[in-house]
Amino acid sequence: FQGMNNQYVRREVFCRNTCDELKRFWEREIGKQTYYRESEEHRLGRSALGKLREEWKQKLETKLRLWNNSDETEKRANVGQELH
Missing domain, CATH: 1.20.5 (Single alpha-helices involved in coiled-coils or other helix-helix interfaces)
Structure with a gap:
């Protein structure tokens, strides 16, 4: 320095x-x-909020699956009626 x-x-x-x-x-x-x-x-x-969201998500997915399955069943039934 x-x-x-x-x-x-x-x-x-x-x-x-x-x-x-x-x-x-x-x-x-x-x-x-x-x-x-x-x-x-x-x-x-x-927090309980995350758990509640997950439960609702699972319920909605289950309802959608059931709805889609019932839609497919109805379509098959309609196709079967048209063939007869």
């Missing part, structure tokens, strides 16, 4: 300290956001 002007040395030290502080700040922010996201995912995982 002997041949350097004092203003440059101070700026380098200031930048190094500031960069470390900024890095720590953003690491803390990222850590907080990660914690909040994981907490929310955990909360939603325990």
